[in-house]
Amino acid sequence: MNMTPPILQVIIASTRPTRIGGAVGDWFLPIAESHDGFTVERVDLREMALPLLDEPNYPMQQQYEHAHTKRWSETIARGSAYVFVTPEYDFSPPASLLNAIQCLAKEWMYKPVGLLSYGGVSAGLRSATQLRVICTANSMMPLPGAVSIPFAGTLVNEETGVFTPDDVQGKAAVSMLDELVRWERALRTLRVG
Numbered sequence: 001m002n003m004t005p006p007i008l009q010v011i012i013a014s015t016r017p018t019r020i021g022g023a024v025g026d027w028f029l030p031i032a033e034s035h036d037g038f039t040v041e042r043v044d045l046r047e048m049a050l051p052l053l054d055e056p057n058y059p060m061q062q063q064y065e066h067a068h069t070k071r072w073s074e075t076i077a078r079g080s081a082y083v084f085v086t087p088e089y090d091f092s093p094p095a096s097l098l099n100a101i102q103c104l105a106k107e108w109m110y111k112p113v114g115l116l117s118y119g120g121v122s123a124g125l126r127s128a129t130q131l132r133v134i135c136t137a138n139s140m141m142p143l144p145g146a147v148s149i150p151f152a153g154t155l156v157n158e159e160t161g162v163f164t165p166d167d168v169q170g171k172a173a174v175s176m177l178d179e180l181v182r183w184e185r186a187l188r189t190l191r192v193g
């Protein structure tokens with residue numbers, strides 16, 4: 001019996017040089033790591049540096065020609081669940097995340113997604129709502145329970161760069177992780193074969 005916990009990938013979507021997304025991810029990561037359901041990996045789209053989709057074949061064919069897409073495919077394929085740490089740009093998810101999703105297809109299928117969104121007064125909810133449609137188009141299961149953080153920029157310490165939301169967000173993060181564990185188990189049957 002394989003006792004290794006499945007891999008949860010925490011995907012930092014923002015690639016801006018002055019982003020707060022890295023700090024938001026760094027707040028969530030220890031919560032995920034102390035949750036015993038998963039082995040946790042940090043995946044940073046800024047480090048991945050994917051160009052806009054430049055493969056000649058459809059992602060569904062998985063015939064990738066470029067090293068960056070092969071690396072991205074191998075990364076996402078080993079994940080069994082994801083958390084998208086996403087800002088809201090123009091009421092939408094950032095282009096970096098859309099592109100990263102659309103560069104692949106099968107690698108995402110039948111895996112649950114937790115949405116950790118942040119923004120101004122809207123807490124990134126319009127971004128998260130659009131992501132629900134995009135996730136289901138790729139046979140991912142976006143969880144109903146999410147973490148939604150308003151006025152996120154005000155929660156970053158100017159000197160240390162550390163992001164500190166209140167306890168409500170920490171509790172929402174744990175609930176989301178609990179649900180990710182349940183859905184990951186349930187979806188395993190669909191990922192066989």
Ligand SMILES: Cc1cc2nc3c(=O)[nH]c(=O)nc-3n(C[C@H](O)[C@H](O)[C@H](O)COP(=O)(O)O)c2cc1C
Nearest residue numbers: 014016018019020021087088089090091119120122
């Ligand atoms: C191009 C752009 C568009 C934005 N549009 C929105 C928006 O529609 N709603 C919102 O709440 N905040 C919006 N913002 C503010 C971002 O939520 C805020 O800057 C946040 O810190 C961005 O995340 P990041 O720093 O991790 O990139 C926008 C920011 C940028 C750069």
